[in-house]
Amino acid sequence: MDLKKHIFDIPDFPSPGIIFRDITPLLQNRETFSYTVDLLAEKIKDLNPTHVVAIESRGFMFGAPLAYKLGLGFVPVRKEGKLPRESISASYDLEYGSNTLEIHTDALKPGDKVVIVDDVLATGGTMKATVELCEKLGAKVEALLFVIELLALEGREKLAGKKVISLVQY
Ligand SMILES: O=P(O)(O)OC[C@H]1O[C@H](OP(=O)(O)OP(=O)(O)O)[C@H](O)[C@@H]1O
Numbered sequence: 732m733d734l735k736k737h738i739f740d741i742p743d744f745p746s747p748g749i750i751f752r753d754i755t756p757l758l759q760n761r762e763t764f765s766y767t768v769d770l771l772a773e774k775i776k777d778l779n780p781t782h783v784v785a786i787e788s789r790g791f792m793f794g795a796p797l798a799y800k801l802g803l804g805f806v807p808v809r810k811e812g813k814l815p816r817e818s819i820s821a822s823y824d825l826e827y828g829s830n831t832l833e834i835h836t837d838a839l840k841p842g843d844k845v846v847i848v849d850d851v852l853a854t855g856g857t858m859k860a861t862v863e864l865c866e867k868l869g870a871k872v873e874a875l876l877f878v879i880e881l882l883a884l885e886g887r888e889k890l891a892g893k894k895v896i897s898l899v900q901y
């Protein structure tokens with residue numbers, strides 16, 4: 732299946748010069764959505780993770796069904812101010828702005844083995860901050876999983892030392 736046919740290119744969104752890779756066509760089609768989640772599961776099943784960590788908001792769209800499919804715990808990493816209990820935070824820059832991410836302090840502990848999922852790897856700032864949060868809580872980060880990798884932004888280099896897996900590249 733050619734996933735790129737179901738990812739639309741939107742020029743100048745959300746700001747001039749950005750080509751936004753829109754995954755909503757892929758999500759709304761039942762064949763492509765289940766194919767994508769199955770493929771993500773195939774890539775990580777041998778790593779035997781204990782949890783899927785996913786990044787708000789588009790990471791949740793793949794991370795939650797992936798955790799369910801593999802019978803794993805699901806841990807949300809959220810934008811600042813959304814989590815109700817004690818949390819730790821990390822700030823980062825992304826292709827079109829900057830942001831802060833948070834995780835509940837009791838979400839992970841030493842001994843946990845996580846795979847972190849997001850829809851897009853662009854500059855890698857979002858994922859790098861999420862790796863830091865997971866490792867601060869003592870979890871081992873087994874792999875970083877993306878549906879889309881934007882090669883020109885060299886995000887993979889920011890994540891050096893980690894196993895980086897992407898399904899489609901631009
Ligand atoms: O590799 P980076 O340069 O850090 O960029 C990638 C991030 O940017 C997008 O999220 P966004 O912050 O736009 O939020 P959303 O998922 O809520 O739309 C995307 O979903 C990734 O999380």
Ligand SMILES: Nc1ncnc2[nH]cnc12
Pocket residue numbers: 749750751752753825826827851853854881
């Ligand atoms: N070009 C892009 N398309 C979709 N999501 C993104 N996140 C960061 N850059 C992006």
